[in-house]
Amino acid sequence: MSTHILKLNCPDAVGLLARITGFIAASGGNLLDVSQYTDTASKWFFARLAFTGGRIEIAPETFRAEAEKLAIEMNADWTLRPANRPVRTVILVSKEGHCLADLLWRWRSRELNIEIPAVISNHDSARSLVEREGIAFEKIDFTTDKPDAFSKLSSRLRELGAEFVILARFMQILPNSICREFAGRVINIHHSFLPAFVGANPYRRAFERGVKLIGATCHYATEDLDEGPIIEQEVSRVEHYHEPEDLVRLGRDCERLALARGVRYHVEDRVLVHGNRAIVFRD
């Protein structure tokens, strides 16, 4: 029997969780894991339910239609996915390959349940790293005509059927059109503990400010640079004797960890976004 994940959010009301769990129980399903949160300030309800068996196995279309009916009554945004189906993921990268290498390792060892139809870059540096894994590597030139490059990029994302896009140190600012088209499906790793050091050269600025902690932030890309909902953050202690290049080195480990966790939470349907806040049912 396979596990399904029902994820939904809607305006809060009395008895919502009872209705949803009752619906699954009535279908013969067995709940494996339930996470629920109500934002009392905005009166919004969030839930993620992992369950198995019953009607979803025998008559999946019927189950889905009934779930839709319930969701409409609750005025809910919802998704229902088999937990074991890999998420189709395109990775974008520039020259720095540490996040990419880490993601590839976690993909190869099945720690991340994704499939990668292609890695796209504005440089050739990562080509061999990608191709030796049997993954297609595509280069798009961003130096001559940037709008055209972005247009090619969004076409390729569509053609590749990208459900999910990871900016694994992709040093180009996405145009609003892409942010909108792939809203909630693009995550970025920023090399500072946001909102500190928004923008360029965060490690250099961290050094100059003399901070005792550096960090990395995994967040959804939105039209406002480095302002999207935060999924995960990681920090590392630094000392006065760490030069900017040491911060870069130490920061790489923060970036890798924060990105890998953020990707994992996203592909396991653990993240629900409301306004600018990300509800993350961590595991």
Add this chain to the structure above:
Amino acid sequence: MSTHILKLNCPDAVGLLARITGFIAASGGNLLDVSQYTDTASKWFFARLAFTGGRIEIAPETFRAEAEKLAIEMNADWTLRPANRPVRTVILVSKEGHCLADLLWRWRSRELNIEIPAVISNHDSARSLVEREGIAFEKIDFTTDKPDAFSKLSSRLRELGAEFVILARFMQILPNSICREFAGRVINIHHSFLPAFVGANPYRRAFERGVKLIGATCHYATEDLDEGPIIEQEVSRVEHYHEPEDLVRLGRDCERLALARGVRYHVEDRVLVHGNRAIVFRD
């Protein structure tokens, strides 16, 4: 309207959460916070539900009787408590006062929802610290007749109506009789990251072993010394230049934090014990 906490654990079965949430919804109650976990290995179900309103307000005895009926059907261990009622807590302490001072501060600033009928010690060192807070301080002499001292201690705990006992660096090993009588209601702070350094002098032994981390563990006291269910742990990095007395100093901060969090989880009904593992619905 006041909030109530229903905490329960029982053998797993299909539809348990639907039944419980359905029961609360049917009583007109509004769920504020639901935490649920199923241990798939032992097939055991754990839940904590915070809710408000409906029958628990209007007819609390009726609600309680109905809840009991449900619990019996589910073969569940359960408690139902008003969230705002302070837990009657006796603190035991020896000479080291840092954990006691921290708990007193958190109690005074209402961070911990406890009332403290007395602090009991085998030394006089903490007397002024306690009495200036308007709390009774009782000394029991453990040097002459230890069995008698423990017998006095358990009498006092009973007379004081202790619902909860905190061993805040109480350097006496509780006899089995007390562990049994107050099972699940006594928590201890051990000054190492258990299971490393069970027993006496953990900082000295940590120094000798040359560890790069020291820690503290908050756990339920059981008949097996330092082997009870772990509620919370905290660690701190140490370096080669830290002498044993530095470890003691750095460790104090770990002890304070781990104990304060463990106490908080317990008095907010966030801990459910099964076998030797503590399910902690952290907040």
Add this chain to the structure above:
Amino acid sequence: MSTHILKLNCPDAVGLLARITGFIAASGGNLLDVSQYTDTASKWFFARLAFTGGRIEIAPETFRAEAEKLAIEMNADWTLRPANRPVRTVILVSKEGHCLADLLWRWRSRELNIEIPAVISNHDSARSLVEREGIAFEKIDFTTDKPDAFSKLSSRLRELGAEFVILARFMQILPNSICREFAGRVINIHHSFLPAFVGANPYRRAFERGVKLIGATCHYATEDLDEGPIIEQEVSRVEHYHEPEDLVRLGRDCERLALARGVRYHVEDRVLVHGNRAIVFRD
């Protein structure tokens, strides 16, 4: 024999450490602990030497005169202090007493080598907390005439012989005159991981930004609000279900720890400031 701490910083040159350690060895002194750092970018040399015995015991004035001669040759800023002499410290506080209570506890248990001639506040809330320790509590009214209040404050700091001033959640912005007069001797605890959330209401803004980490920063107060050299930072993980008041609660532990460590580093002569960066020889 008592330990002395020689702390100095100067333009870098070949052989500086050899000269200083040679000078101490020639005086018959025994080095216990040496920390040295050279900022290669700014070509600046920093050192802290703990030593004992020899001329500093027998003929302290001679030793001091010789040290001065050496420092002048090296063009160094320097201090020489007996390690066991407590630093005369005035604590400023407003309504929130958690940092004050923590400092008082560490002072009383001799973890911090300070003496406290007075605690000064713009509110009465902390009076009993302070007076029961046998420490003078002084209230200055800041509501009617703020410039006058600050003028009184700086007079009192002078009269009390304050070598060191701790802003333990003192919610008044110091005027430039005080920042200048006590430059390098006033430390503040800010309730965010700076440079994130400079200014007012950092926890509220952290909640709204949806960060997954909150923190606290201990730094020297300068004329630029929240921009002074950072001595220590501490962070704590938060989750989506933490309301702003939870952030306040969790943040208190960060504040206490970051401030206590920063104070400790300062009073043990472990901090050397150059430009806007603090060199901290941690222990």
Add this chain to the structure above:
Amino acid sequence: MSTHILKLNCPDAVGLLARITGFIAASGGNLLDVSQYTDTASKWFFARLAFTGGRIEIAPETFRAEAEKLAIEMNADWTLRPANRPVRTVILVSKEGHCLADLLWRWRSRELNIEIPAVISNHDSARSLVEREGIAFEKIDFTTDKPDAFSKLSSRLRELGAEFVILARFMQILPNSICREFAGRVINIHHSFLPAFVGANPYRRAFERGVKLIGATCHYATEDLDEGPIIEQEVSRVEHYHEPEDLVRLGRDCERLALARGVRYHVEDRVLVHGNRAIVFRD
């Protein structure tokens, strides 16, 4: 000009650091970084000096002879190495490839200053991972004749000129003969925060004990299993809902980080061992 690292430890005496820094200054060398520690309990002196220029450049053999003379006078154990010369390192691995993959990435990106003449394994699983990097992969069969296998292993280590051996999850217990021959040059990653869970299956035992932290320990291999000097440790928080396989997954990140840091400290001559304690001058 190249940087050299002088590392030494010897019985403590008055004026040691002055003599060493004086010696380097007299040779025209410029100190870049000095770390010094005296263990006051065992009266032992440890130092690491990075310096550049002067006689070590012009007449390295003369400098070395003079250094030896000084070391003999001080009764010191010492090494003097050019900082930029890679350490000849053989990696041993079994089936789990995550630590190996991480080390290879850090080697390829020049984060670790090592050269890798070969990776040796008792399984074939890592072959392609290694060979695609252009590194020799050698398999030794440990199933039929274990003593013979170890004898082959030590021959190969000698023939390959291994200065340093990394047990990157090598699930064979080294015989005493190899531990002795390569004493201080073999480091292991153990998948627990030692001394908790010495021996086999630490994650399973961590799960059963219900700990709230798991970890990894990088230490020198000695004849006493998991008892050698600890170089670095890393921990990760876990919750009740983490199954043993989650601990394995979360633990991998701890293992990678602790091992990578330990390797880095070793190859940068930052570790000095005395008895069973490792003095680590971290950077």
